[in-house]
Amino acid sequence: MSADTSPRGGLRDLKKIFGGGSSNVRQFGILFSLIAIIVLFQVLTNGLTLSSGNLINLVSQYSYILILAIGMVMVIIAGHIDLSVGSVAAFAGIVVATAMQDWNLPWPLAILLGLFVGVLIGAWQGFWVAYIGVPAFIVTLAGMLIFRGGNQVIGNANTVPVPDGFTVIGSGYLPEVGPFTGYNNLTLLLGLVIAVAVILMEWRARRVQKIMGSTPAPLWVSVLKVVLLVAVVIYATVLFAGGREGTSFPVSGIILGVLVLFYAFITRNTIFGRHVYAVGGNKLAAELSGVKSRRVNFLVMMNMSILASLAGMIFVARSVASGPQDGLSWELDAIAAVFIGGAAVSGGIGTVTGSIVGGLVMAVLNNGLQLLGVGADLVQIIKGLVLLIAVGVDVWNKSQGRPSLIGFLTRKSKTSEFPPEPPAVVPTSGTPETARPSDVSS
Amino acid sequence: MSAEPVILEMRSITKEFPGVKALSNVSLTVRAGEIHAICGENGAGKSTLMKVLSGVYPYGTYSGDIVYQGQVMHFKDIRSSEAAGIAIIHQELALIPELSITENIFLGNEPTKWGAIDWITAKKTALELLARVGLRDDPDTLIKNIGVGKQQLVEIAKALNKSVKVLILDEPTAALNEADSQHLLDLIRGLKGKGISSIMISHKLNEIEQVADSITIIRDGLTIETLDVIADGVNEDRIIRGMVGRSLESRFPDRTPHIGDVFFEVRNWNVQHPQVAERMVVKNSSLTVRKGEIVGIAGLMGAGRTELAMSIFGRSYGNFLSGKVFKDGKEIELRNVAEAIDHGLAYVSEDRKALGLNLLDDIKRSIVSAKLSKISAGPVVNDSKEYAIAESYRTSLRIKTPSVDAGVNKLSGGNQQKVVLAKWMFTDPDLLILDEPTRGIDVGAKYEIYGIIQELAAQGKGVILISSELPELLGLADRIYTVFEGAITDCIPADTADPETLMKSMTSARKKVQSI
Numbered sequence: 001m002s003a004d005t006s007p008r009g010g011l012r013d014l015k016k017i018f019g020g021g022s023s024n025v026r027q028f029g030i031l032f033s034l035i036a037i038i039v040l041f042q043v044l045t046n047g048l049t050l051s052s053g054n055l056i057n058l059v060s061q062y063s064y065i066l067i068l069a070i071g072m073v074m075v076i077i078a079g080h081i082d083l084s085v086g087s088v089a090a091f092a093g094i095v096v097a098t099a100m101q102d103w104n105l106p107w108p109l110a111i112l113l114g115l116f117v118g119v120l121i122g123a124w125q126g127f128w129v130a131y132i133g134v135p136a137f138i139v140t141l142a143g144m145l146i147f148r149g150g151n152q153v154i155g156n157a158n159t160v161p162v163p164d165g166f167t168v169i170g171s172g173y174l175p176e177v178g179p180f181t182g183y184n185n186l187t188l189l190l191g192l193v194i195a196v197a198v199i200l201m202e203w204r205a206r207r208v209q210k211i212m213g214s215t216p217a218p219l220w221v222s223v224l225k226v227v228l229l230v231a232v233v234i235y236a237t238v239l240f241a242g243g244r245e246g247t248s249f250p251v252s253g254i255i256l257g258v259l260v261l262f263y264a265f266i267t268r269n270t271i272f273g274r275h276v277y278a279v280g281g282n283k284l285a286a287e288l289s290g291v292k293s294r295r296v297n298f299l300v301m302m303n304m305s306i307l308a309s310l311a312g313m314i315f316v317a318r319s320v321a322s323g324p325q326d327g328l329s330w331e332l333d334a335i336a337a338v339f340i341g342g343a344a345v346s347g348g349i350g351t352v353t354g355s356i357v358g359g360l361v362m363a364v365l366n367n368g369l370q371l372l373g374v375g376a377d378l379v380q381i382i383k384g385l386v387l388l389i390a391v392g393v394d395v396w397n398k399s400q401g402r403p404s405l406i407g408f409l410t411r412k413s414k415t416s417e418f419p420p421e422p423p424a425v426v427p428t429s430g431t432p433e434t435a436r437p438s439d440v441s442s
Numbered sequence: 443m444s445a446e447p448v449i450l451e452m453r454s455i456t457k458e459f460p461g462v463k464a465l466s467n468v469s470l471t472v473r474a475g476e477i478h479a480i481c482g483e484n485g486a487g488k489s490t491l492m493k494v495l496s497g498v499y500p501y502g503t504y505s506g507d508i509v510y511q512g513q514v515m516h517f518k519d520i521r522s523s524e525a526a527g528i529a530i531i532h533q534e535l536a537l538i539p540e541l542s543i544t545e546n547i548f549l550g551n552e553p554t555k556w557g558a559i560d561w562i563t564a565k566k567t568a569l570e571l572l573a574r575v576g577l578r579d580d581p582d583t584l585i586k587n588i589g590v591g592k593q594q595l596v597e598i599a600k601a602l603n604k605s606v607k608v609l610i611l612d613e614p615t616a617a618l619n620e621a622d623s624q625h626l627l628d629l630i631r632g633l634k635g636k637g638i639s640s641i642m643i644s645h646k647l648n649e650i651e652q653v654a655d656s657i658t659i660i661r662d663g664l665t666i667e668t669l670d671v672i673a674d675g676v677n678e679d680r681i682i683r684g685m686v687g688r689s690l691e692s693r694f695p696d697r698t699p700h701i702g703d704v705f706f707e708v709r710n711w712n713v714q715h716p717q718v719a720e721r722m723v724v725k726n727s728s729l730t731v732r733k734g735e736i737v738g739i740a741g742l743m744g745a746g747r748t749e750l751a752m753s754i755f756g757r758s759y760g761n762f763l764s765g766k767v768f769k770d771g772k773e774i775e776l777r778n779v780a781e782a783i784d785h786g787l788a789y790v791s792e793d794r795k796a797l798g799l800n801l802l803d804d805i806k807r808s809i810v811s812a813k814l815s816k817i818s819a820g821p822v823v824n825d826s827k828e829y830a831i832a833e834s835y836r837t838s839l840r841i842k843t844p845s846v847d848a849g850v851n852k853l854s855g856g857n858q859q860k861v862v863l864a865k866w867m868f869t870d871p872d873l874l875i876l877d878e879p880t881r882g883i884d885v886g887a888k889y890e891i892y893g894i895i896q897e898l899a900a901q902g903k904g905v906i907l908i909s910s911e912l913p914e915l916l917g918l919a920d921r922i923y924t925v926f927e928g929a930i931t932d933c934i935p936a937d938t939a940d941p942e943t944l945m946k947s948m949t950s951a952r953k954k955v956q957s958i
Binding site for chain 1: 755756758778779780782783789791796797798799800801802803807811812813814815818821822823825826865
C-alpha cells in the first residue's frame with residue numbers, strides 16, 4: 001500500500017478522485033454510470049436535462065423517493081425489507097391533511113403529528129419484526145395493506161386538500177433576499193458554503209490520513225478532486241439560482257440534503273451505525289459481541305416508518321392534497337435505488353450515499369425519458385431492465401472474484417493488496433455440531 | 443505398496459489467481475488403493491489443488507496435466523470429475539438437512555422408472571450403501587436428525603454410489619469426536635482394501651500417521667516432498683518439519699505460571715436445552731478460576747462444554763435455570779452478553795466464521811466491534827483511534843495482512859483467529875473463555891496462538907480453555923476439568939494428568955468434584 005511503483009498506479013490515484021478507494025469500488029462504478037446517463041440525456045434532450053427548470057423540478061419531484069431510500073438502505077443493511085413505505089406515507093399524509101382541515105391544526109404542529117404517526121407505525125412494525133420475530137417481508141406486506149386501507153378509511157377514499165403554509169415543505173423554494181443579482185442569493189450562499197465544506201473536508205481527510213500514518217494519495221489527486229467537485233457545485237449552484245423567478249433550490253431538496261448528511265454520518269461514524277452493519281452481516285456474531293440485535297432491528301424499522309411519514313408529507317405538500325392513491329409503488333422505487341446503489345440482498349452491505357446515487361440514476365433516467373416523450377409504459381420497462389442489469393453485473397463480477405467492472409480494469413494495480421489466500425468459492429456454513437444461541441443442536 | 447499401478451497423477455499443476463500464484467508446479471502421484479495424505483499449513487494450496495483435481499477450477503484455468511487411469515483429463519466441472527470416478531467430500535458437508543438419507547444419497551442422480559423416481563430401488567440401494575459404510579440408521583431419517591459423524595458417512599455412501607475410484611476428503615474428522623473419527627478412519631482403510639484410493643487433507647497429524655500410506659507435503663504452493671510412511675519411518679515431528687520448513691522442538695512455548703487467588707467462580711450452574719425443556723445441557727456444574735491461571739475443560743463433542751461456556755457468557759445459549767457467578771468475591775448477574783462484557787468476560791467462539799466474525803467487515807472494524815464505546819465520544823466512533831488500535835494489534839499479534847483495511851474474509855484461518863483474539867483482548871477482559879481456539883489452524887499459527895494465550899495469563903488474566911485436543915490441554919492448562927453429559931466429572935491438576943485419566947473422566951460420570 002505504500003509507495004506505488006506499478007505502472008497502473010496513476011490510474012488508481014485517478015480513481016481516488018471519485019472516491020473509489022479500496023472498499024467502495026462499487027459506488028465508484030455507479031457514480032460513473034450516473035455521470036454517463038446525465039451526459040447521455042443532456043445530449044439527447046439538447047441541453048434540456050441540465051437546464052435550471054428541469055433540475056429544480058427533478059429535485060422536488062424525487063426528493064421523497066430519495067428520503068425513502070435513506071431509510072430503506074438501513075433496513076436492507078440490517079437484513080430486512082420494508083414493503084409498507086408507500087402505504088405508510090399515504091397514511092401519514094391523510095392524517096396530517098385531515099387534522100389541518102377538520103381540527104384546524106397549525107401546519108408546524110401537523111408536521112410533528114405526522115412524524116409522531118411515523119413513530120407509532122414504526123413501533124408497531126418494529127415490534128413484530130424485532131420482538132416477535134416475524135420476517136419483515138410479512139410484517140410490512142401486512143402493513144402495506146393495513147395502512148393503505150387506513151388511508152382510505154380516514155379520507156373516505158377522497159382527496160383532502162392542505163393549507164398553503166404546509167405546502168412549503170413540498171413546493172417551497174429558498175426565498176429571495178438581499179440585493180438583486182439576477183440569481184437567488186440564498187442558493188448562491190448555499191453553494192458557496194458547500195464548496196468551502198468540500199475543500200475543508202478534503203484537507204481534513206488528508207490530515208487524518210497523515211496522523212494515522214498511512215500515505216495519502218498524491219497532492220495533485222486531492223487538488224484535482226477538489227477542483228472537479230467545486231466546479232460541479234458551482235455549476236449546479238448557478239443552475240439552481242438562475243431559474244425562473246420565484247423558483248430556486250427547493251426546500252424539500254434541503255431537507256433531503258440534511259437527512260443525507262445526518263444518516264451518512266449515523267451509518268458510518270456512530271456505534272449504532274456499526275451495529276446495524278454487524279446485525280446484517282452476521283447476527284449471531286453480533287449478539288455474541290454484545291450487540292442488542294432486537295433493539296437494532298426495532299429502531300431500524302421504526303426509523304424507516306418515520307422517514308416514510310416525512311416523505312408522505314412532502315408529497316402531500318407538493319401536490320397540495322392527500323389522496324387515496326398517494327405513494328403507490330414507492331417501496332419499489334426506493335428498494336430499486338438501494339440495490340442499484342450497491343446494497344446486498346442478504347444484508348450487511350450498502351451505504352446511504354450509494355443509495356442516493358442509485359436513486360439519482362433512476363430519477364435522471366425517468367426524467368430524461370419523460371423529456372424525450374417516451375411513454376410511461378416504456379419507461380417502466382427500461383427502469384426494470386436497468387435495475388436487473390445493474391445488479392446482474394454486480395453479482396456476476398462478484399462470482400468472478402472481481403469487485404466491479406472498473407475494479408477488473410484496474411485490478412493489475414492491486415496485486416499487492418491480496419494476501420496469498422485464493423478466494424474461497426464454496427460458501428462456508430461453519431461446523432454443524434456447534435451449539436448456537438437459537439439452534440437445535442441435536 | 444509401490445507395486446500397485448498409479449491411478450492418478452497431477453503433473454506440474456500451476457494455478458494463479460489475480461496477483462497470487464496459489465500453486466506452482468505442484469505434482470502429486472496416487473497409486474490405486476492407497477491412502478495419500480496431503481499436508482501443509484493453511485494457505486499452502488492444499489484445497490486449491492483438490493479443487494483443480496475435482497473440476498471446481500475447470501480445465502483451462504490452470505496449467506499442467508491431470509492424468510487419470512492413463513489418460514489426460516479435462517474436467518470442466520465437478521460433474522465431469524465425478525463421472526470419471528473422482529469424488530470430493532468437503533469440510534462443509536453438502537447435504538440438505540431437510541431431506542432424508544436416501545434422498546440425499548441420490549440427489550442429482552435419482553434412479554427413475556417411466557420418468558418418475560423409483561424410490562423402491564433407491565431405498566434398496568441406499569440400504570446396501572449404508573451397510574458398506576457401517577451406518578445402521580433408517581434411510582428415511584432426515585439428515586438434520588443425525589450427527590455430523592453420521593452425516594460424513596452419508597457423504598461417503600453418496601460417493602460410493604457414483605462408483606468412485608478416488609475419494610478426496612477435506613478435513614474429514616475436523617468436526618468429529620474421537621469415536622466417530624476412528625470409525626471413519628477404519629472405513630477409509632476398508633475402502634482401500636476394495637481398491638478405492640483416498641486423498642486426505644487433515645490437520646490431525648496423528649491420524650495421518652495412523653492411516654496414510656504416503657504423504658505429500660505442500661508449502662507456499664510448492665511440492666516439498668512425498669514421503670512413504672513405512673519406508674521413510676514418518677512420524678508427526680517429521681511431517682511438521684516438512685510443513686513449516688523447520689522443526690518445532692517444542693509445540694508449546696515455555697511458561698512459568700504465576701497463579702494468584704481465585705477471582706472467578708461459578709456455582710451449581712444448571713441450563714436447559716433451548717428447545718427441549720426436559721433436556722439438561724449443563725447439570726449442577728461448579729468451577730473456579732484463579733488469576734493468571736489457564737483452566738482447561740476437556741470433554742467429548744456434545745458433552746456440554748460449549749453450552750457451559752456460552753451460558754456463562756451472558757446466557758447466550760439455552761434456558762438458564764439456576765446457578766450463581768462470583769467475581770472478586772461478589773456475586774454478579776450476567777443476564778446478557780453486554781453485561782458479561784462489562785463484567786470483564788470474553789468468549790472466543792469455536793466457530794469463527796459463524797459466530798466469531800462478520801465476514802463482510804474489515805479487520806479494523808472487527809477488532810473494535812465488541813467494545814466500540816472504548817473508542818467513541820458519546821455515540822460517535824473515532825476512526826483514527828480505531829485505525830491506531832487495529833495497527834497495534836496487527837503488529838503485536840503478527841496478523842499477516844497488507845493493511846487493516848482489508849476484509850477479514852481475505853485472511854487465512856490462523857490470521858482470522860488472531861483478529862478474533864484481538865477483538866476480545868481489546869475489551870480488556872479479566873476472564874477469557876477460549877472455545878477451540880486452534881481449530882482448523884495450521885501448526886505455525888497454533889504455536890503463535892499458544893504464545894498469546896500464555897501471555898494473557900502472564901498478565902494476570904484468567905483463561906478457560908476448551909479443547910478437543912488433549913495434548914493441547916495438557917501442554918497449556920494448569921488445571922483441567924472434565925465434562926461428561928453436561929456435568930463436571932473431575933478436576934485434575936495438569937502435572938498429574940495424562941490422556942488416559944482424562945479420557946476416563948470424560949467418558950463416565952465418576953465422582954463429585956472437590957472444589958479446590
